[in-house]
Amino acid sequence: MTAHFLPPGIEVFERGWLSANNIFHFGENDASLVDSGYCAHQDLTIGLVRNAMQKHRLLKLNKMVNTHLHSDHCGGNAALVESFHCEVYIPAAEAIAVKNWDSTLLSYDNLGQECPQFPYQGVLVPGEEILLGRYFWKILAAPGHDPHSVMLYQADHRILISADALWEEGFGVIFPELWGEAGFEEVAQTLDLIEALPVNLVIPGHGAPFVDVSKSLASARSRLDYLASDPDRNARHGAKVLLKYRLLEWRSRDLAQVNEWIVKTPALMSAAKLLNMNIDEFTQWLPKALVKSGAAKIENKTLVDLG
Ligand SMILES: [Zn+2]
The missing domain is CATH 1.10.10 (Arc Repressor Mutant, subunit A)
Known part of the structure; x- marks a missing residue:
């Protein structure tokens, strides 16, 4: 249904709430996956990637890229690395936490979740670009739901991979506020950043891709007002x-x-x-x-x- 809006070289595997969407990018020089779902669903994630690779006659998955390190977005990393020997790219601010697999810095203990340990080879630095499939994507900081989350923006096609910073209806839980850190203001700033971009299509972390960005921004802002006011x-x-x-x-x-x-x-x-x-x-x-x-x-x- 939504494939119609996507330029060649991008496929969205729409998942559910336990596993975030996987976005598959392929071109002549690169095949990459953005976000890997939850560990309990890792076999399905591997199957989806394998099918796509066969369909497009690809021999190698180069990169596994995570918008943020919540367990529904990177729980399949370890299994994907084992199956495809891909490199893992994570938000730069998480490098030390992942390198030491520091359970205090990573969110899993704090949120009562599980995520198999994985290695990383590259980092996503806000302001820089990364090649995914056949297009370059700009890395944007998107704090709020998670302080280190990033979004990915493709300027020629005006596509935003928004992770949990913007869904068609609302956004991911503003977790930092649960333990007394700031989050409301960060969400507002991230929404402002999205509004300033020309965007024709949003691929969210959960739910179907959508095109009416102003409507989603309006409903996200009213949700934010409701939460922040109490x-x-x-x-x-x-x-x-x-x-x-x-x-x-x-x-x-x-x-x-x-x-x-x-x-x-x-x-x-x-x-x-x-x-x-x-x-x-x-x-x-x-x-x-x-x-x-x-x-x-x-x-x-x-x-x-x-x-
Ligand atoms: Zn999340």
Whole structure:
């Protein structure tokens, strides 16, 4: 459906919420993939890449490029490196964290997620360009959802790979605000940066590519106003998203085990503090909040995902 808007040499593998979209770029001198999905889906990711390579008679995947290092965007890196011997490119600000696989600097422990360790060979420096397939893409800093996230912009075709900085409806959770770091202002600045670019097509981290950028910017800004005017809203939303993400993989989980995970996930404990709830209140509240929003149900003391 959306292929119609894409110039030759770019294919979007639209995924879901647990795995971010994969964007496949191919040309005479390069084949690269942007973002690799979640580790539980790595076999599917490898299959999608392999199919595309066969279809276009490509012998080599040169680069695996990550917009940011959340587990839904780079969870397939390790498996892709093993299968295709590709080089990995990460945002420059994450280099030390990845080199040392520093669990304090990387987000996985903090967000209660999993990501297999991977090596990297190159870094993405905002302001520089990178060849993906047959086009050069400008690397743009896009803090807010994640302080080190980048977007990729192709000026000739006016295409923006926006990661989680802009979706058709909204943007990724403003995580830094959950633990007392700045995020609202950064999101506003990133939206301003997007508005200043001529963009005909946005390829987001989740959801289908879209063309009505002003409409999406307007809805993102009204969402940002709503969240920033009462940071409790951002904390409640972020906590629900983190549990829902985990539940997407679990499908169903005994409530006692859910609570165990909540208590040992630092970002959730920070959210509880922000919301002035003690641990008991918070572990009582969070699964019920997910049920109330229609994303899960509780059956026989088990939390069950509703898709
Ligand atoms: Zn993300």
